[in-house]
Amino acid sequence: MTQPDVPTVVTVRRDTSGRDVASELGPGTFLAPRPLMPAADGLHLALVGTTAGLLAGDDLRIRITVGPGARLHLMEPTGLVAYDHRGGTSSWRAEVEIAEDGELTWDSQPFVVSSGAGVTRSMDVSLAPGARMLWRDTLVLGRSGERGGRIRATTRAVHDGTELLVEDLDLTDPDVRELPGILGPHRVVGAVTALGADPGGPPHPSRMDLVGPGAQIRLLDTDAPAVERELTAVWESWRAP
Template structure:
C-alpha cells in the first residue's frame, strides 16, 4: 500500500529573557495534536492528544520536538497508540527530538500496542547539546488481549554533545525468534525508563544499563501490562526528581 503523506506534529519551546517559557510552535499533525496543560512556574506542560483511532497500513506518523536553550518541556500522553491489522501493509512512527544547551524534556509516553497483523517501523532520534537532559518512559505491547502480536522494529539513536550516547535496534518482527529463551520468551510487554544526558543515580537495580555517556536505562519484561507499568512508574518518579535541573 502506498504510504500516505502526513503532516508532522511539531512542538518548539523556548525561554525568553524574562525566564518565561514560550511555545514558538504548536502544530497539530495528522495523528497527534499538542494541547497546553495547566501552567507550571518552571516549565511548559503539553499533552499529545491522538486525533485518529490508531495506525493503519500506509500511515506515517511523524513528530518533531525542539527544546531551546535552558527551556523545560513536559510531555504527557492521555492514551496509548494502537497499530491495527495492516493486512499485508506497513506503517511507520518517526520522532526527532532536539534539545539545546541546558534544555530539558520529560516525556511520559503511554503504551504502544502492536496488534496481530500489524507491521510497524518505529524510530526515535534524539540530539542533545552539552548540558541537555531527557527522561523518556516507553512501553511496547505485542498484541491485544489474546493475541500473539504483530511485527515491530524499534530503533533509537541518541547523541550527546556530538557523541553517540545510545544506539539500539530492537528487531521484533519475527515472532518465532523473539519468543526464544534468552530473547523475550513468553513476555510480550517491553517497558523502559531512559535518562539521557544525566546520571539518575539511585540505588542499584538488576535491570539497569549504563549508557555510553551521561545516562542510564532500566528495561523490564512481563506478560501483562499493569505490573510493569507500576514498576516503571516508581522508577520514573525517582529518576524525575534527580534529572530535573
C-alpha cells in the same frame, strides 16, 4: 492523489523573563499538542490523539525542539494501537533536538502492536552540552489473546556530537523473539531512559549505564499493569530533583 501525513511539531524556548513558552505548536495528522496548566518547572503539554490508531500506510511523525535552557514536559493521555495492516506497513518517527541546558521529559503511554500489524518506529535524539532527556515507553505485543504483530524499534541518541545510545530492537519475527534469551513468553517491553545526565535513584537490577551520561532500566513481563507499576516507580525516582 494521497496527501502525505502531516507531522506534529513542538518548539519551545525560554523568553527574556525566564518563562518556558511554545513558539510553535503544530498539530499533525495523528497527534495534536495541547497546553496543560501552567507550572513553575517548565511548559507542560499533552500529545492528544486525533485518529483511532495506526493503519497500513500511516506515517506518524513528531518533531520536537527545545531551546537553550528551556524545559518541556510531554505526556500522552492515551496509548496508541497499530491495528491489523492486512499485509501493509506503517511507521512512527520522532526527531528530538535539545539545545544547551534544555530539558525534555516524555511520559508516553503503551504502544500496542496488534496481530497483523507491521510497524517501524524510530527515535532520533540530539542533545547539546548540558541538555538532558527522560523518556518512558512501553511496547505491548498484541491485544488481549493475541500473539502480536511485527515491530522494529530503533533509538539513536547523540550527546555533544558523540553517540550515547544506539539500539535496534527487532521484534519482527514472532518465532525468533519468543525464543529463550530474547523475550520468551513475555509480550510487554517497558523502559525508562535517561539521556544527558546520571538520573541517580536507588539501585535496580535491570539498570544499564550508558557509555556517557545516562542510564536505562528495561523490564519484560507478560502483564502490562505490572510493568507500568514498576516503571512508574522508576520514573518518579528519576524525575525527582
